[in-house]
Amino acid sequence: MRILLIEDEAKLASFLKKGLEEQGYCVSVESNGSKALETAAVNQFDLILLDIMLPGQNGFEVLKNLRDFSVNTPIIFISALSESDHVIRGLDLGAVDYIKKPFDFEELKARIRNVARKFTSERASVLKVEDLVIDLINREVNRSGQAINLSKREFSLLQLLMNNANRVVSKTEIIDKIWDVQFDMSSNVVEVHMHQLRKKVDSDFAKKLIETKIGYGYRILGSLEKR
Structure with missing residues (x-):
C-alpha cells in the first residue's frame, strides 16, 4: 500500500513514516497543503493521512480540492481539532475516518488495515x-x-x-x-x-x-x- 502522509509537525511525521514503513507500507511525506495537493493529484496513492492545520491550504481545503479534481483516494484525517463539528465536517467532505490527536499508533494501524480491507474487497483480495x-x-x-x-x-x-x-x-x-x-x-x-x-x-x-x-x-x- 502506498500512503501519502500530509503532516507539518516534523517529529510526528518522521515517527509515523518510520513506523508505517516498518509495517510494509510505502510512505511519502508532505508538510504543505498546497504542495501536498499537487503531489496527490499527479501520483497514485492507496491512502492519504491528512492533518487539518497545515500551511498553504488546510486539510479541509485539500480534501475538497482533491475531490474537485476527481482524486478519490481514501482519506483519513489525523488532527488535534477534536470538536464534533470538525469531525462531522471532515466526514461530510468525504473522509473515510477521523483520528483525534494524540492517538495510539496501534489504533492508527488498525484503522489503516480497516480501510485496506474495505477498499480491497471492492476489487480483489x-x-x-x-x-x-x-x-x-x-x-x-x-x-x-x-x-x-x-x-x-x-x-x-x-x-x-x-x-x-x-x-x-x-x-x-x-x-x-x-x-x-x-x-x-x-x-x-x-x-x-x-x-x-x-x-x-x-x-x-x-x-x-x-x-x-x-x-x-x-x-x-x-x-x-x-x-
Whole structure:
C-alpha cells in the first residue's frame, strides 16, 4: 500500500513514516497543503493521512480540492481539532475516518488495515497467476503450495506485476507506484529487488514466470485470476 502522509509537525511525521514503513507500507511525506495537493493529484496513492492545520491550504481545503479534481483516494484525517463539528465536517467532505490527536499508533494501524480491507474487497483480495498465489490481505505468497517469504518491496513488486500480467511494466512505472516520489532515477535498486524477487519466485521451479525485457522492463507470464 502506498500512503501519502500530509503532516507539518516534523517529529510526528518522521515517527509515523518510520513506523508505517516498518509495517510494509510505502510512505511519502508532505508538510504543505498546497504542495501536498499537487503531489496527490499527479501520483497514485492507496491512502492519504491528512492533518487539518497545515500551511498553504488546510486539510479541509485539500480534501475538497482533491475531490474537485476527481482524486478519490481514501482519506483519513489525523488532527488535534477534536470538536464534533470538525469531525462531522471532515466526514461530510468525504473522509473515510477521523483520528483525534494524540492517538495510539496501534489504533492508527488498525484503522489503516480497516480501510485496506474495505477498499480491497471492492476489487480483489487474492491474485493468482499459474501456480503463484498472493494474498493481499494477509500479505502471504505461495507457489504450488510452497510458502515464499518476500520483503515488503518484493511483495509490492510482485503485486504490481501480477495485476499487470503479460504486460511489460517499465522501471519508471515501478518507481512511480512503489517507491517514494523523491526516488533517485539513477539508482539500480529496482534491478536489485527484481533480481531477488526472481530468485525467490522462479529459482526452485521448472517454469519461470518473471521475464526481463531488456531496455523495457519486466513482466509476469500467465493468466491472471482474481478473487
